[in-house]
Amino acid sequence: MCSTSAPRFLMCPPDYFQIEYEINPWMNKNVQNDRTNSVLQWQNLRKILEELGCKIELVTPIKGLPDLVFTANAALVYENKAFISRFRHAARQGEEPVFAEWFKQDGWEVITLPGEMSFEGAGDALFCGNTLFAGYIFRSEVNALHWVAEQIERRVIPLQLTSEQFYHLDTCFCPLNDESAIYYPPAFDSYAQSALQAHIPHLIEVEPAEADRFACNAVVVDQHVILNTGCPILESQLKDLGYFTHATPLDEFLKSGGSAKCLTLRLNPSPAHN
Ligand code: ARG
Numbered sequence: 235m236c237s238t239s240a241p242r243f244l245m246c247p248p249d250y251f252q253i254e255y256e257i258n259p260w261m262n263k264n265v266q267n268d269r270t271n272s273v274l275q276w277q278n279l280r281k282i283l284e285e286l287g288c289k290i291e292l293v294t295p296i297k298g299l300p301d302l303v304f305t306a307n308a309a310l311v312y313e314n315k316a317f318i319s320r321f322r323h324a325a326r327q328g329e330e331p332v333f334a335e336w337f338k339q340d341g342w343e344v345i346t347l348p349g350e351m352s353f354e355g356a357g358d359a360l361f362c363g364n365t366l367f368a369g370y371i372f373r374s375e376v377n378a379l380h381w382v383a384e385q386i387e388r389r390v391i392p393l394q395l396t397s398e399q400f401y402h403l404d405t406c407f408c409p410l411n412d413e414s415a416i417y418y419p420p421a422f423d424s425y426a427q428s429a430l431q432a433h434i435p436h437l438i439e440v441e442p443a444e445a446d447r448f449a450c451n452a453v454v455v456d457q458h459v460i461l462n463t464g465c466p467i468l469e470s471q472l473k474d475l476g477y478f479t480h481a482t483p484l485d486e487f488l489k490s491g492g493s494a495k496c497l498t499l500r501l502n503p504s505p506a507h508n
Contacts, residue, residue: 241455243283244305244336244499246293248272251303253490255325259398260491272486276303279460279494282480286455291501293336299328304492305499306404307357308333312386316342319355322373345385351378356499357402362434363412366390369403391433393426400445404495408450410459410477414438416452416468418445438475444468448484448493454504462493 251272253261280290295302307326309316316337321327337344347353358374359382360367366388368379376392383390393403397420400406406421407430414436419427430437440449444465452461459472460480469479484493 239502241283241286241288241504242291242501243288243453244291244293244308244501245276245280245497246302246305247295248276248303248487249295250297250300251276251295251487251490252300254298254300255323257323257325258401258491260489262489265489267486267489275482275484275486276497278482279484279497282460282482283453283455283498286458288455291340293332296328296332299326299332301326301490301492302329302332303487304357304490304496305333306496307354307402308499309337309355310353310359310382311342311356311499311501312388314341314343315345315386317345317347317353317355317382317385319357320347320350320352320378321354322352347378347381351375351381353378353382354402357404357496360403360407360409361388362409362415364388365433367393367403367407367409367430367433369393369395369407371395372398372401391429393429394423395421395426396423397421400450401491402496404451405448405491406445406450408452408454408495409434410438410454414475416440416450418442418450421445438468438471440465441467448488451493451495453494453498453500460494462488 309318318334354373358369370376400421406418408416416438418440447464449465449468458478462484463481
C-alpha cells in the first residue's frame, strides 16, 4: 500500500516508557502507566496509521529515556533539514543525540540551534499553510522560533501559551489543512488568540473536557484524524466537515502529558504544510 509519496512518520516503541520524573502537571511518579497497556495502545496507533497507508520509521528505544516515545519533540523537519530539539528540561536532553543520529543515518541535514536556546521541535512549531505557528514560554524560547523560521525563510507567528497543562503548542492547536485548524482558546494569551483568528479562516474550538483528553493532539492524514477516545463533540464536528475520525485509547500516554500527535513526527510534507 505504501508508495514513495505515502505519509511517513517517525515513532519510537514504548519499551522503556514510564513516569520517571515530573516535568509537566500531567506527570505524577505515583501514577505509573501500565506497561502492557502502553504497548497495546501504541501498537494500535501504529496500526491505524499503517492501515491508512502511512510508512512508519522507528527510533530504537533506550532505557532511561522514557519520553523518547514522544517523537514529535525530536525536531522540526523542513525539506531535507532537521532542526534538532534542545530540551528545556535536563531529564529529556539525553534524547537529543539519539534523534540527531537517527536523522543523520536517514540522510537529513542535521541542524543544531546556536547558543542555548531551548526548542522542542514539532511539539511547538506547526505549519498551517505557508506559516509556521509556534508556541513559546514553557518549552521553546521565542528567539529559537524566530531563528528557525529565518533559516527556512518562512513567516512565523509566535503564540504565547498560558496554561501549564497545555505546555506544548501541539496540545492545544492542530492544523487540519492550509486554512483550518482545531484549537483550545484558553491555552493562549489574548494576543495569540487574535493572531490565530486573524490568520486561520476556519477554527474549530475544542470544549474544556475534550481539551483535557488532548483532543487537539491529533494526527491528521489527509481527510483522516486520529485522536484519543473521549472527544465525541470534536469527532462529530469533524465528521460534519467531511473528515473520518479514528478514536483510539491513549490514556497511558496522557499520564505523561502526551497523546496521538506527540507519539508521531510527520517526516514528509502534509497538505497543511506547503
Ligand atoms: N512527558 C513529555 C514531556 O513533558 C511529554 C511530551 C509530549 N509531547 C508533545 N509533543 N506534546 O516532555
